Amino acid sequence: MRSFAWQTSNVIKTLSRFMASRTKPNRSAGKHRLTRLFLAGVLSVSANTAFADAGFDKFVRGFWPKAQAVGISANTYNAVFTGMEPDNDTLRLMSKQSEFVKPIWDYLDSAVSDTRVEKGRELLQEYGPVLRQIEARYGVDREAVLAIWGMETNYGGFMGRxxxxxxxxxxxxxxxxxxxxxxxxxxxxxxxxxxxxxxxxxxxxxxxxxxxxxxxxxxxxxxxxxxxxxxxxxxxxxxxxxxxxxxxxxLKKHGWQTGKTWGYEVRLPAGFDYNLADGEKTKTLGAWSKAGVKRINGKGFPRPSDKGILVLPAGASGPAFLMLRNFYVIKRYNNATAYALAVGHLADRIIGGGPLAGDWSREHMPLNRTETAELQKLLNSRGFSVGTADGKVGPATRRGIRAYQRSRGMIPDGYASVVLLARLKVDS
The missing domain is CATH 1.10.8.350 (Bacterial muramidase)
Structure with a gap:
């Protein structure tokens, strides 16, 4: 079978010869318009020979005018789409609705593995001159750049198939x-x-x-x-x-602060007011220190005037962190707390930092979407209004959880877990 591009090329040549014999020189603009119109038609007709999926064939034919309008040439369009069929794996993954939620501790174990840390350290040496120049040019710390490379594709080991x-x-x-x-x-x-x-x-x-x-x-x-x-x-x-x-x-364009860390693992004092750990309240590190929040290694904060937000990724049962501006810049890359924490932690490990010190209470498993909707319905039924039971933990749900926890003498950390759901089920 002749290719889509070959058919298009030869029909256009035939059309051009025909038009040359029929079109006067002063009507060249009209000739070019007709050629473009005919090209769109060729794309429509010839595409039928190249695609097995009729719906996809129709989409490609219909999409050509949009591509042409933004300057995509017929040669590029033909070269790309000739013989193309839908990506079955994309179709499968697009419609996949997984109920499984990976606990943050499992995510970190995989994302910041010893193997990945060691590879990062090797690449820090191998690409040292390049990374130094990039750091000087953009003002973004080299270990952060390396950590994102490691997180996204395992340093180029898997860029997608x-x-x-x-x-x-x-x-x-x-x-x-x-x-x-x-x-x-x-x-x-x-x-x-x-x-x-x-x-x-x-x-x-x-x-x-x-x-x-x-x-x-x-x-x-x-x-x-x-x-x-x-x-x-x-x-x-x-x-x-x-x-x-x-x-x-x-990272630079999204506000990276040169030479500053992403955050600190911290220890909270006895009797701490967990209402301050809502993931939104911003205080200077000096103010957090006065409230009894200390670095896990016992050292002071190097810049007390820096501002941080207290984040408990697994509630009061897991480690606590003061997140700085750079943490939220990382989240612009991927808006997930687990991802940004993994990038920051991997960056620290690459330049010699140790593992996280706090323990994860692994029985406090996070809820999947169905379980979260059940939790929301139970909270609503007990007078702790969280709005629509949509299976998503947002500010309203966290406020409802905190209110319920306070009413039962629990630590009001706002964390939705299987332990909390079990308590709600038996609580009358």
Whole structure:
């Protein structure tokens, strides 16, 4: 079977010869308009020979005008979409609704393993000159950049097995929500290939379109990717310096504070007011110290004027942390407390820090979504209003938990666990 691109090329040549014989010179503008219109038709007709999935075929035909409107050429479009079919793995993962919630301690055990720490230390030496230059250029501490690389792809060991454009096209075609988002990301990905920053076949990433060594979405690549070596390409797939510089630039643009840590593991005093640990109240480290909050290693805070928020990722039964500005900058990369804590902790370990000192009370397992909805219904039925039982732990649910805990003489940490759910079930 002739390729989609071959068919398109030959039909266009035939059309051009025909139009040359029928079109007067002073009507060249009209000729170009007709050519563009015909090209869109060719894309519609010829695509039928290239796709096994009729719905996907229709999507590709219908998407061409949007791509053309933002400057994507027919050559690029043909080269990318000829023979493409939906990514079955993306379809499977898109619709997967896992009820399993990985406890933060299990997440950290995996994310900050000894193997990953040792590899990070090796790469800190191997890429020392590059990292020093990136740190000087962007003002982002080198260990933080390394830690994100380690977290995202295990230092490039696994960048995803999906072609990014195929994955994004599948999502733009089949995702039940956010279609406009996926379409914008697809257009940006096409533009990246057309501009020559990466070959189409090398555009590796996740099933959801996150790309390269440090997993940028195309829109993030467009806004933050950096050309470290000055070759005119922002290559986060095959150039490690470009990928690391891009990550540093992302953190810088989101407010990274040079030379400052992400946070401190701390110890809380007896009788501590857990209402202060709502994940929102900001105090200077000096003020926290006066309230009896101390670093776990017994040392003082080096900059008492820095501001921090007290966070208890597993409630009063687990370690406590004072999170600084850089912690929330990391969360701009991935808005999960477990992720940002893992990045910060891995960064500390890479430059010689030790394991976390606090113990996790592992019987206090987090709730999955179904269990959370059950907890919310029970709280509502007992007069502790948390709003709609949607299975999501937000501020209203945490306030309801705290109110219930206070009413029963429990530590009001606002943490939703299987232990709390069991208590609610038997509590009349």
């Amino acid at each position: 999906h072609n990014v454009i195929q994955a994004l096209a599948t999502l733009a075609y089949a995702a039940p929500r956010r279609k406009s988002f996926w379409q914008r990301e697809l257009l940006t990905a096409l533009a990246i290939v057309q501009a020559g920053h990466v070959r189409f076949k090398d555009m590796e990433g996740s099933w959801a379109g996150a790309m390269g060594h440090t997993q940028f979405m195309p829109s993030s690549w467009k806004a933050y990717a950096a050309d470290y070596n000055g070759d005119g390409r922002r290559d986060i797939w095959t150039s490690i310096p470009d990928a690391l510089a891009s990550t540093a630039n992302y």
